[in-house]
Amino acid sequence: MANIRDIAKHADVSVTTVSRVINAHPYVSDEKRERVQRAMKELGYLRNQQALTLSTGRTQRFVVVLPYMDHPYYGLFVNGLAKAALGKDYRLVMWQTEYRLDQERQALDLLKHREVDGAIVLSHTMTFEEMETYRAYGPISVATVGAPETISSVHVDHYTAFQTGLRVLTEAGYEDVGIVLSRPDSPSSIVRQQAYFDEVASARERWVYSGYLTSEDGKRLVSAFLSEQERPRALFFSSDYVALGFLGEATRSGLQVPHDIAVLGFDGHPIGQAFGLSTMRSPNEDIGRALFEATFQEMTGAPVVQESLTVTYLSGTTL
């Protein structure tokens, strides 16, 4: 565990010279550079990242804030993030919040305590107002809509996206459509519901199914659906996983898809293809990549980014 001073001593130069060699700075004679490199090799020198971090003030880390690491919905985001981070020699500290406000605060506290250089928030319950109080400690980027101008955002405009999906259903001849949302009062659920009421003539309160987050929830929805006296002819889900949970259980319950009930998912997760799930493909991996870039660039003084990406219909057999 030789440090820079040991190397300096061993090569009979100053620590400054060693530092110059390490960082490939100019003004080092070939001879001394040679000596230093040999000393590093001989003593097995390994630069201590902690010390570097304290000295430079940069951690080379971002914290990624998300509700559940094991929810496949976030998989593609994280994939994009990971790839971008690798290219810039950055590390990702994952922070699972389970939608708990105190956990979101703890995650952003890392910023305050100089434990990370920035934060990438994929989903949050915290208000943007509160989030802005952390902004002074480093760049923050979100994957959600409605961010103030101090916070970078790369997201899908869920109003437009849902509008598009609902029009796909309409054009396919489905008039009585229900929608299946995750947390009822999340910003994305609110605008989705708004799009639904604005777009669908037969839209009605009771065909808004809220609180469906996982494939198990989707499975559970089947019985709720079957108990309706008057059922929609199609269901538009806000997540492929919930849609698949529903699809599997519905089929097992003897429902014919799409004859009895049509299903439209949202995400474009690969596993949906195996089951022929019709879905709206969301460019989540691109979003992950762009979020990383935005956060990274902001550190070098680049302005806040606000970008909205669009979804596309991915045809399947459940519609």
Place this chain on the structure above:
Amino acid sequence: MANIRDIAKHADVSVTTVSRVINAHPYVSDEKRERVQRAMKELGYLRNQQALTLSTGRTQRFVVVLPYMDHPYYGLFVNGLAKAALGKDYRLVMWQTEYRLDQERQALDLLKHREVDGAIVLSHTMTFEEMETYRAYGPISVATVGAPETISSVHVDHYTAFQTGLRVLTEAGYEDVGIVLSRPDSPSSIVRQQAYFDEVASARERWVYSGYLTSEDGKRLVSAFLSEQERPRALFFSSDYVALGFLGEATRSGLQVPHDIAVLGFDGHPIGQAFGLSTMRSPNEDIGRALFEATFQEMTGAPVVQESLTVTYLSGTTL
């Protein structure tokens, strides 16, 4: 961005006293403690984690090494890890390797450079021999079998697990069984195949399907399966996702499951339930939790842990 020295000045005490207050050490008069706390509040003191880290030599971080963050197989592991880490105020740095040796090396290099306190390796292509060369720099734990005695391991014994699964199939009356493996020469694939040859009378080389990792691979397997002249009566998959990909596509191709082909998965992923997937449940979340604990305890001098957990049959309708 007041530091400990600013607080000391403002409260008119020494930095030692401030440090004592921060760390709740004894030997501070109530009056000075009061003054320090007020100063911290007034100046908005936030302890700098980088400096603490350099001073104490502990980062409060582990690196988690895994092939793909977005592969649902790792979801439950990571969930267990995240929960355990939260309880101990540790952070998880995720490192995605895509099974690339150089990436595994980079991940473990974090250990050498004092960027993390330990490493948790969920899957690896590196030999244990090489992995041991990193052991001097911190505790390493793996979720795979066959670790040397310097490396902690909490895993499923895939030989026994596969044996159990194969017996489930036998007892259900299936004699002609095929197996579907991930990477052909991974340690787990090798022992799984061994269990297959040892356990199944009709086992044959061509009913070993290798290279199936994702749900898309499972989907792809259907055509390979259909082109066989002599087909097995049941397929035992090494992953629920691959099994589901196969199940979806097979059903869409008109195959009756389990009449034409029975399907047994491996993992116990929630989404399998919606499709009635019969599977072997692996306690991956427990493994994640135990891996964290093992790594953590080792730092305090606890001995290396080697533990093998068992899988259980989870009944479904695909068998």
Place this chain on the structure above:
DNA sequence: TTGTACGCGTTATCAC
């Protein structure tokens, strides 16, 4: 009970 002084390992500044 309190404070001074130093170490942790690096980079940056400035004089030579």
Place this chain on the structure above:
DNA sequence: GTGATAACGCGTACAA
């Protein structure tokens, strides 16, 4: 080209 030396912000002997 080169090298002292001062930061960075904390914990902690050791002295008082």
